[in-house]
Amino acid sequence: MSRASRKDDILQAALACFTEVGVDATTIEMIRDRSGASIGSLYHHFGNKERIIAALYLAGTGQYAALLEQGFAAADSAEACIKLLVTSYIDWVAANPDWARFILHSRGRVEASELGEQLHEANRLHYGRIHQELAGYRAQGLFKAMPSDCFASVIIGPSHDFARNWLAGRTHTQLADCRELLAQVAWDSVKA
Amino acid sequence: MSRASRKDDILQAALACFTEVGVDATTIEMIRDRSGASIGSLYHHFGNKERIIAALYLAGTGQYAALLEQGFAAADSAEACIKLLVTSYIDWVAANPDWARFILHSRGRVEASELGEQLHEANRLHYGRIHQELAGYRAQGLFKAMPSDCFASVIIGPSHDFARNWLAGRTHTQLADCRELLAQVAWDSVKA
Amino acid sequence: MSRASRKDDILQAALACFTEVGVDATTIEMIRDRSGASIGSLYHHFGNKERIIAALYLAGTGQYAALLEQGFAAADSAEACIKLLVTSYIDWVAANPDWARFILHSRGRVEASELGEQLHEANRLHYGRIHQELAGYRAQGLFKAMPSDCFASVIIGPSHDFARNWLAGRTHTQLADCRELLAQVAWDSVKA
């Protein structure tokens, strides 16, 4: 447990640094300083900076996926499922703003890293899971016809966009206050 | 004119580098190499790397704003205006994918730079102009009631999201092929 | 001990460079080359060039202060004390000409650096110590009345001036050969 928490300390320290100065401007030394770990320990656990970034990224997206999974258990209609995609996202972002900001800005970097394939695989699973959940409703003709990548953007795009702005301090409105509105808009936009 | 083109050469070279290896990984030396300018000339014209980035950013957003302005002249209904916001965006992104990718990923950086205020001012103008164009229709109750920052995300969010995915090579569908669909979705989402 | 000698190697290499080409013209690369240390090690130990300069400066003035302290133990008259100030100075300069040249030319620079306060404190101690040693004789009226900063210049000024010229190779006479003369002149100039 002390091992697990040491790794976690490092990850949390990294996130704090990323939030304050950005991923690129964060140095290993800053993370070391903040986590209390030694440089050697840091490299022992993660191997290099890129892997710290990837680990933090994957842990975050994993949390969101888990949240979604829980929600699916109770979602018993097309509308509930679509809205769940939005509300789960908003709930997680509102609860983990720093983590969300990091994830929103580091996808390309992780994709390009040696761990890109691992991320790809996780995404495949994630989207596959959603697709499977919605397949029945789609077969019943409950959704507008559109390409599936478009479908995804139509549902989550407004939330992504608003969340980005909110996380950057560019909105007057709180993210949580748009929860129902954005869920409703998503449903309105894709229902047949 | 030789001066303008020298500055422009540098900007184009910078964009090409940003596209290939990313903004952070691009070195001044790469830009120098690609533009054919000397390091001294580069610094003579821009002063530092951050200002090259900001100049490129502001030139790009300026182009989109100009495109929008042209469109407003012909848009004679609420629906036309809303759709214009989407189609102008998509058209510009489709025509300038590298530039768009750069802008989509560098906003925070420019905001945080010494030129952040200039960007802020440009944004104020941009949003003010849109707001002014829509004010009459809004007064007629043609739009759903929602906070204005939400309104913006609802309209452009799906396009932003899809454009990001398209630019990253993550979509099967072409951006241009979603032009009408995304415009229609935007209008459906905000009309009263 | 290996650590101490590594830091010392760097300091000695720096002094040799300063002597040969001057402080400003000395590059970190030259010091690295001469000391055998790596650039990283150099920065690990000193942090920056200014701190190398300050460390060398303070080590030198510290040696002179120590020499003076030893002398005070045996100086049992006003005349002996005044002459000691001169002879200690001349002895140290004659024994460490490069170091002395460096110190004579870098005071302003160290004062202006981030370590200026540390130098100030060292000077306060140094002058306080001298003042304390002479206080008794002064109370006995053994010295000419004059402002204390003038008093200091009258005693050490000729030695400073001659040492500067000697170190620059501008004298025919050797510094050591003026030892007694300058000590005697100092005493003649301040005795009541």
Add this chain to the structure above:
Amino acid sequence: MSRASRKDDILQAALACFTEVGVDATTIEMIRDRSGASIGSLYHHFGNKERIIAALYLAGTGQYAALLEQGFAAADSAEACIKLLVTSYIDWVAANPDWARFILHSRGRVEASELGEQLHEANRLHYGRIHQELAGYRAQGLFKAMPSDCFASVIIGPSHDFARNWLAGRTHTQLADCRELLAQVAWDSVKA
């Protein structure tokens, strides 16, 4: 006259910069900015930075030499001559503190430059002139016997030292207030 004043403007601007940030830290750009001249003009008049430094140096020492020359006309005793060396120096430094500070710190640099020989020649003249003025008194045995380079340091050393400290803001006493005292000490120190 406009030519002369342009060169002078540059020299004055250079001195102001040297005073504020030091000779090494002063860039040609700073001098250009402050003098109002263009870079081209600056190089047209002086050729390079080293020659600006040397010109300023030689102009300053020339002024002191002229002052001394005037004084010699009225000095009719050994004591008056020795005191004149001190008072002329102090008067010039008190009247031109920035210039004096520059000269006190740049001698080595000018000596090492391509104009070192010119400085050497000027010095030869300067010291020769003083020597000649004192030769008669020396022949009469009015001075203590000592090497001539020592003799010079004994006379002017306290003034150099005090002036350095005063120029650096390290004294409580004003330089002008020590004028007579330092002149008297100089005479006391060398008179037979």
Add this chain to the structure above:
DNA sequence: AATGAATGAGTGTTCATTCAT
């Protein structure tokens, strides 16, 4: 005599990473 855009070698410094202990 004046201008200022252009040049490019050279600088101090950073920082991810290694490895002996």
Add this chain to the structure above:
DNA sequence: GATGAATGAACACTCATTCAT
């Protein structure tokens, strides 16, 4: 598992100087 001194390639940027106009 932990430590931190050591490494050195790489970077953004500076600045004296040139030269065509």
